[in-house]
Amino acid sequence: MYNIMASSSPLKFTVKRCEPQLIPPSKPTPHKLKPLSDIDDQRGIRFHFPFIMFYHGHPSMKGKDPAMVIKEALGKALVFYYPLAGRVIEGPRGKLLVDCTGEGILFVEADADVTVDQLGDCIQPPCSYIEEFLHDVPGSSGILGCPLLLIQVTRLVCGGFIFAIRLNHTMSDTLGMTKFLNTVGEMALGASTPSLLPVWEREILNARNSPRVTCVHHEYEQLPHTETSIAMTMQDREKNMIHRSFFFGPGQLKLIRKQIPPHLQKCSNFEVLTSFLWRCRTIALNLDPDEAVRLSCSVNLRGKQALNLPVGYYGNAFAFPTAISKAGILCQSPLGYALELVRRLKTQMNEEYIKSVADLMMLKGRPHYTEVWNFVIADVTRVGLGDIDFGWGKPVYGGPVGARPCTSYYVGGFKNSSGEEGVLVPILLPLPIMNRFQQELFSNGIDYPIKIAPKL
Known part of the structure; x- marks a missing residue:
């Protein structure tokens, strides 16, 4: 624990x-x-x-x-x-x-x-x-x-x-x-x-009658733990984990966007922030340059015409398309490199991809997504938990309680002391890595802590 x-x-x-x-x-x-x-x-x-x-x-x-x-x-x-x-x-x-x-x-x-x-x-x-x-x-x-x-x-x-x-x-x-x-x-x-x-x-x-894995699924590759990752896992279990949240509003996103080339400026704020956090977190992990690192994004399947999910469907309807890179290349390359990987990742999501995931579950014994140097991001800003009304009006805050060991969430409904709205990103890391992560943010011109409050 x-x-x-x-x-x-x-x-x-x-x-x-x-x-x-x-x-x-x-x-x-x-x-x-x-x-x-x-x-x-x-x-x-x-x-x-x-x-x-x-x-x-x-x-x-x-x-x-x-x-x-x-x-x-x-x-x-x-x-x-x-x-x-x-x-x-x-x-x-x-x-x-x-x-x-x-x-x-x-x-x-x-x-x-x-x-x-x-x-x-x-x-x-x-x-x-x-x-x-x-x-x-x-x-x-x-x-x-x-x-x-x-x-x-x-x-x-x-x-x-x-x-x-x-x-x-x-x-x-x-x-x-x-x-x-x-x-x-x-x-x-x-x-x-x-x-x-x-x-x-x-x-x-469900899987097809003749299940077949037709797409590449880096998220489910069962990897042997390297010596470094084993040491990291032991460190996580033996030492305190630090749980902190970071605010990203228009000012922070403007600073991040200065690092990306003109042809990528049309990328969404989600893609820009996700690539930035992945790179900063990987730098903070201080890995061997040849280690493979992954970024998995939880992508909602609802609204995909080919799948035709009923509006009232309340089961799990998401997938984890995953980008992969050598740690050294990700850390040493400009931010545009990570952003290209994230943008390409989101284009993978189609009917064939999710059917391939379901077939993989059937054929491979329902594997766990890999946690070896993986960073999982889920955007819950549009989920609607902040709108649940039991008669007392909307909540001051409604959403996740925080991050998981390799998973973070984009949480909406917050503003800084200047009144700017933005997203809150909880991060969970061992103390030395958290300190390096914060230093990496600071070196990119993003200072913390920022006074934030729920958007009333």
């Missing part, structure tokens, strides 16, 4: 939790087995993924208990999303299925003697107190036979509350979970049916 440290100063408060309870669907639901797709069923997403939302009090909701309102709405929403109330089981040849038992999701009601305003910058990732606001109920974090969702609603003394959720990632991605939470919000506001009905249809993203 990593000892994750945040830069926020300690704040003293007490959280009192009630006993966990199961929330089943409020009406009877079908009891059947539903196979997960071959995109759901890959080892790299067999984990529980936490998110958190902070809400101020609202005058129109005075006297109403957010825990009770949300608990009732969850039961109603689960009638439509009834597989979430079941349990994942393992079928023949290790294939994952959902046993729709209707047992329910795990719910924890809590109170904390603190206000949203007192939490201050602790509400932005990395969330310093996630263990308090999303208690890991013993025995609840397994992939098989455990509740698929853990939710904690923590009432605050200001009349606001915190909604924290942990999702079994094999069931949904962030966009899929947002569809469910929007339905919970609609039920809390009095709706009897969702405005968008959920769609299962996981067979759309």
